[in-house]
Amino acid sequence: MSSARREPRPDPGKRNEPPPSIVAEGVALRFVLERHSSLKSVALQTLGRVFGRVRIPPSAPRELWPLQDIDLQLVRGDRLGIVGRNGAGKTTLLRVLAGIYPPTRGRVTRVGTIAPVLQLGLGFHAELTGRENVHLASAIAGTPLSTMKAKLDEIFRFAELEDYVDVPLKYYSTGMYARLAFAVATELETDTLLLDEVFAVGDQYWIRSALERIESLIDRVGILVLVSHDLGLIERICNRAILLDEGRIQLDGSVPEVLDRYRSGA
Amino acid sequence: MHPVVAKVERLLRYRELLWLLVVQTLALRYRRTALGFVWSLVSPVLTMAILAVVFHFVIRIEMAHYTVFLLSAMLPWSFLASTLADASVSIIHREDLVTKQPIPKLVLPLATAGANFVNLLLAISVLLALVGPQLGVLPSVAWIYLPFGFFCLFAFSLGLGVMLSVATVYLRDLNHIVTVMLPAWMYASPVLYPLALPNGTPIIPVEFQPYFKLNPVYWILQLFVRPIYWGEAPSGHELMLASGLSLLVLVLGLAFFWWKEDDLVFHL
Numbered sequence: 001m002s003s004a005r006r007e008p009r010p011d012p013g014k015r016n017e018p019p020p021s022i023v024a025e026g027v028a029l030r031f032v033l034e035r036h037s038s039l040k041s042v043a044l045q046t047l048g049r050v051f052g053r054v055r056i057p058p059s060a061p062r063e064l065w066p067l068q069d070i071d072l073q074l075v076r077g078d079r080l081g082i083v084g085r086n087g088a089g090k091t092t093l094l095r096v097l098a099g100i101y102p103p104t105r106g107r108v109t110r111v112g113t114i115a116p117v118l119q120l121g122l123g124f125h126a127e128l129t130g131r132e133n134v135h136l137a138s139a140i141a142g143t144p145l146s147t148m149k150a151k152l153d154e155i156f157r158f159a160e161l162e163d164y165v166d167v168p169l170k171y172y173s174t175g176m177y178a179r180l181a182f183a184v185a186t187e188l189e190t191d192t193l194l195l196d197e198v199f200a201v202g203d204q205y206w207i208r209s210a211l212e213r214i215e216s217l218i219d220r221v222g223i224l225v226l227v228s229h230d231l232g233l234i235e236r237i238c239n240r241a242i243l244l245d246e247g248r249i250q251l252d253g254s255v256p257e258v259l260d261r262y263r264s265g266a
Numbered sequence: 267m268h269p270v271v272a273k274v275e276r277l278l279r280y281r282e283l284l285w286l287l288v289v290q291t292l293a294l295r296y297r298r299t300a301l302g303f304v305w306s307l308v309s310p311v312l313t314m315a316i317l318a319v320v321f322h323f324v325i326r327i328e329m330a331h332y333t334v335f336l337l338s339a340m341l342p343w344s345f346l347a348s349t350l351a352d353a354s355v356s357i358i359h360r361e362d363l364v365t366k367q368p369i370p371k372l373v374l375p376l377a378t379a380g381a382n383f384v385n386l387l388l389a390i391s392v393l394l395a396l397v398g399p400q401l402g403v404l405p406s407v408a409w410i411y412l413p414f415g416f417f418c419l420f421a422f423s424l425g426l427g428v429m430l431s432v433a434t435v436y437l438r439d440l441n442h443i444v445t446v447m448l449p450a451w452m453y454a455s456p457v458l459y460p461l462a463l464p465n466g467t468p469i470i471p472v473e474f475q476p477y478f479k480l481n482p483v484y485w486i487l488q489l490f491v492r493p494i495y496w497g498e499a500p501s502g503h504e505l506m507l508a509s510g511l512s513l514l515v516l517v518l519g520l521a522f523f524w525w526k527e528d529d530l531v532f533h534l
Contacts, residue, residue: 031532032532042437098367098368099368100366100367100368100531101531102528102529114368116366116367116368118366118367119362119366122363122366122367123362125290125294127297127298128290128294132290132293135286136286139280140283140363140367140369142279142280142283142369144282145282145286
């Protein structure tokens with residue numbers, strides 16, 4: 001499906017708001033891996049300092065730079081696919097774009113609302129009913145409750161769970177749970193949606209409608225960022241792609257260009 | 267925009283999440299129990315009945331209406347204690363949310379304090395209305411000071427709670443330390459006995475009493491003990507100290523929380 005020119009529908013309620021955008025400039029992220037500070041290590045170091053003689057060296061902190069020199073501009077209509085090997089920094093980049101990790105260097109400027117979906121069913125609780133879990137999941141993602149309540153029937157209809165709206169989640173099968181989580185994630189009201197390996201799980205028939213639903217996001221979301229090892233999905237959905245390797249953007253370009261480079265392993 | 271204004275504005279945008287977390291905490295605590303929400307009232311009554319028997323008949327605190335004293339000090343204390351215990355793990359137990367959604371992290375300790383506060387309000391109003399008259403507690407004009415007491419108690423508990431919620435991320439041992447320290451603090455506050463009996467006989471030797479008054483909780487509890495047990499208004503001295511200390515703790519707690527809020531995700 002070639003949808004590179006398709007622009008998202010303008011949202012009538014937001015006509016006066018600036019279009020959504022995310023700009024990352026010179027972003028780098030550092031993790032400091034210290035030995036987990038426990039009371040024991042703190043006490044030992046303090047004692048060592050007080051009595052002078054016994055010198056317990058503080059374990060040298062190890063530094064990791066999971067992201068470096070990230071420059072990325074996303075504007076309304078962008079549907080970015082992120083590819084790269086495991087550990088290349090794909091999810092970490094989503095976290096930085098979403099504002100979960102503050103960058104160590106550089107900065108990220110965001111306009112509009114952002115909903116990251118790093119895990120399907122985040123915040124779901126087994127004792128709560130399907131309805132309560134949908135409310136909770138949408139509040140966690142910052143979608144207004146009134147919006148979600150209006151979409152509730154549609155979510156359960158799509159997940160094929162109309163009879164389970166008020167049943168606690170623990171009585172759901174794994175597949176039912178996954179379908180509900182997927183239905184919520186793709187119904188969030190947001191300017192920017194960040195999806196991390198959101199697989200459609202279910203029988204073949206349902207997977208087809210799930211794929212259609214991901215495609216329908218093209219029209220509903222201002223900016224879509226998709227991390228996936230499913231290159232076919234990226235070809236169908238995205239109009240831009242980047243290749244990440246060892247925390248750096250190796251290539252930022254068109255989908256075929258980036259996927260070719262990724263497939264060739266360069 | 268001032269950073270604090272921005273923080274508050276972000277928090278307000280997530281008020282629905284805060285509300286749902288409070289409801290969820292309360293609902294899950296009593297769901298699938300036969301008595302349901304009644305437990306939030308039955309358990310303090312039973313706890314107090316046991317304490318009343320022990321301290322009145324076994325340890326023999328010769329105090330008229332001892333149960334009323336216990337009620338007026340124990341309920342606010344239980345709120346403080348459970349809020350601190352719950353808040354200290356509120357972030358580390360919701361690690362999944364903190365590392366996967368850019369939520370304002372303050373909603374987590376705030377929701378635990380909120381849920382406990384709903385319990386406190388219910389328990390204290392039902393106990394005053396149902397059990398109070400049997401024990402000889404009659405509504406008094408001094409009760410108009412109670413909302414002020416609730417405010418100070420909430421501010422103090424929240425301030426300390428948010429501080430603990432962050433500190434526990436860096437030092438996991440704190441959760442255990444809090445659990446151990448709370449009973450000690452209860453005896454120091456004092457919750458189970460007054461510093462002196464109504465007739466002036468000291469329970470705590472007079473020379474030690476000033477040390478008890480270094481404890482901010484002592485002053486906050488006075489805002490409940492005075493109106494409910496003594497039927498009199500707290501003194502200006504008590505009002506000033508209780509509100510000053512509570513607000514100070516709240517401001518320090520929020521300052522500490524917001525100072526570390528962006529960094530703590532790297533330590534989960």
